[in-house]
Structure formats: C-alpha cells, structure tokens
Amino acid sequence: MWFIADGVNTALFSALLASFAAEVGAGPDKHVILVLDGAGWHVAKDLEVPEGLELMFLPPYSPQIQPAERLWPLTNEPIVNEYFETLEELDEVLAERCRSLADDQDQIRAHTLFEWWPHHN
Template sequence: MRREHPDKDVELWCEDEARLGLKPIARRVWALEGNRPTSNGRHKFESVFVYGFGHPSSGRSRFLILPRANAACMGQALADFAGWADPDRRKVLVLIVDGSGGHTAKKLVVPPGVVLHRLPPCIPELQPAEHLWPLVREALANRVFNTLDELTATLTTRCHWLTQHTTVVAGAVGFHWATEHDGYRSI
C-alpha cells in the first residue's frame, strides 16, 4: 500500500459489528455463602448493532449504533468512519474486516481512501476488533433494559467512555502484528 500510495500515510484499523439487545447479559456475581443471587432473565429479541472501529497502535476508536447489520448500514458506517479518521483525505485507511455479508456484498459502497482487507473465514481470533465487545458489554452486564432507547443511551455512554480511554482500547486491539509490520509502526 505504501508503494502504491507514496504520497499518503497508510493507517491500519480494524472493524467489527456486534448485536446487542434487550435480552440480559448475565455475568457471575459475588454472594454470601448460602445466599443465591437474583438474576433477571427474559426473552426480548429487540436489538441494535454496534459498529466498532479501532486503531491498534494508538487505541483511537469510533463507534456507531445502527439498527441493522447489512451492506447499507455498513456503507453508512464506513462513510462516517472515513470522514472522522481522515477528513482531509490524505491517508489510506486499511480496514481489517471479517467475511460477514455486509462486508462482502456487491452493493457495499466503500468510500475513497478506504481499503477493506478481509480475513480468511473461521478465524475470529485474528480479528482485533472482536476484543472491543467485552469492553462494550461490560456496561450492560447484569442489567435489564425495558426499551431500546434505554439500551442505546447506556451503549452511547459506554462507547463515548471508550473513545476517551485510548489505553484501554489499545490494550484490547493492539495485536503485535497489527502495531508493527515491515519495520514500520502504524501511525
């Protein structure tokens, strides 16, 4: 990429989406011996999708909450990301993505300056962005939300917190192979 675009900086980013909904996320909790902790469980299948972008070297991140995971929403997320990460269009943004339908659809509109690098199938452990989701879900654990608006408000607060705490994000997505390659450090 650097040889193809010698006049531009090349940045390596990762992206993934997660479905989060009204069905509670149960986690272990401490309780006194002999006392069983209460747990809220119900089956509500309303959900939203969080699109997460992470920069492995710096920990910068961007999150969008959208109603679906499809080519149209992915195109919307990519356009928002490109405008935020490179408003002057002076960079090439290489984005590591998995092989989900929204990433491979023929109708997907990829903005100029963004290059999608698709990982081979069935290896989610190589996708740095997969490690964003435990950080996001932490704010939802052992909580019950009655509406998508309540859930979205909590998600928005958590995602904003993550964007402000780059060291937390870098610790999650900063895979060694994504932060150093060919003797260069990603910027």
C-alpha cells in the same frame, strides 16, 4: 468511531464507510486500510467504498485475530446481569459506554493491539 444500530445491511455499511473515511481523512492523498471479517454486508457487490479506503479481509472463522472481537467484553461490561425496562434504556447505557471508551484510547489499544500487529508511531 462507534455506531450503535438495530440492524445491518449494505446501504448502512456504505454510509458508515463514508463517515469513517471522512473522520480519518481518507482520500486521494491518504490511503487507509480497514481490516474486516467476511460478513455479508462487508463483501456485498453493491458496497460503496470511498476513495482512499481499502478493505482487507481476515480469513474465515478467525475471530481470535480480529481486534474488534476483543472489544465486546468492554462494551458488555455495564449491561451484564442488568435488567432494562426498555430498549431505549439499554441503548443509552451502551451509548454512554461507547462514548467513555472513545475517550480512553489507552484501554482500546490494550485490548486490540496484538504483539504481531504492525505498530505506527
């Protein structure tokens, strides 16, 4: 699941968590652990975490063990050294890249599965 936004806050992240939970089927019969960094909107007291989702947090200042950090080179690939006339143009290029990556799970896994990360069959 990809989401491109021009800002972040607790309300938006709560809505994204609800969408993610629905997408993966989290609920009373399926428990999903989501690993996050300690960004302010991830740890806010008024964050709404849907039933079936559990948030676990990485240690501070540890981007090297955050799988999502390894996706930035993939998302940046089509925009490096490019000029865009408008933000809408940039947004469309990034959205297309995210759509193509979403269809290429093998490439995502190759960049995000660490040798020490638990694997599921």
